[in-house]
Amino acid sequence: MGVVMQVRIPSKNDKPGGSPEKQAQKEVGVAFYSFLIHLQMLWELMLLGEPVVVMAPSPTVSSETVLALVSSIAPLRYCCDYRPYFTIHDTEFKEYTTRTQAPPNVILGVTNPFFIKTFQSWPHIIRLGELKMSGDLPKQVKVKKLAKLKTLDTKPGIYTAHKMFLQKDKSLIKRLLKGIQRKRPSEVQSAILRRHLLELTQSFIIPLERYLASLMPLQRSVTPWKTPPQIRPFSQEEFMGTLEHAGPQLTSVLKGDWVGLYRKFFRSPNFDGWYRLRHREMTQKLECLHLEVVCDADLLGWTKDKSEVEIVDLVLKLREKLMKAGKQQLPVKEGVLEKLEGYLQTVISSLPEDLQTVLHRY
Known part of the structure; x- marks a missing residue:
């Protein structure tokens, strides 16, 4: 047998440049119809990057749900x-x-009945069936203990031992269920749900962003003749201390163990990915600020009472910064790099000819 490739054929409804994730966001309400009352739990599992298996009746349902x-x-x-x-x-x-090691942080969508037994050891299993209606409302799946997961049991359910950190938003659930009952368009349902999830995630992230911003050195501490100051390290305990006065309660009405949720989030790949990205962006911002400060400095005046060794060292460092800025495509202000390159050439031309030759060569 050859290689099996997973591809997605674009549909006529796709917008140019649209990703599958963005397409999924449009119909997120439909995908969640059978477990609307457990949205909070599923959001927490995703936030924490938990291993999840979605057992669906068809590839379409599997893909849309994941x-x-x-x-x-x-x-x-x-x-x-x-x-x-x-x-x-x-x-x-x-x-x-394999059962010899803990399941990886991954979400798998499957349809093959073979996986029912294979993934019995996974901590979170979402078993879906065909969408069934109970009167005017979709039948909601139940949360069940993993021990009750049986190979021959095909009943839909969420098999997990996860204990929720936050309380359910009952008003949202009622609103969505009432919308289904009144045959509200799925696009509107999805928009309501997306907005709720967006606001919930933002309420969780805003305190982290606010704390991270406090780790950034002050702009006045960036000087042209010194290496840019370092970003202060992220302290989980220091961050926890900010939650009492600047936590999610400022933007979310949901009650629960927010502190416990943050502590577990810190151990997840999602925190690691978020922090690495934000730290890289902050580092680049510092580099940009430093380049702008250097650009505004009187480089030629600085060299007048400096030795040739110090001037050459400055030239080499500036060259390295310019190369780094170009390679990383730093978002510096327009004209800064060109202006700095001009200053660099002026400084080089102030040196003896033999040094100029060497510096131009390298």
């Missing part, structure tokens, strides 16, 4: 692996189905 789950924590980037439709032919099949 993509909807991944997009549920937007704008936070989901930094774990996810497979909307996982089969026994995937290269990671052996790795993901």
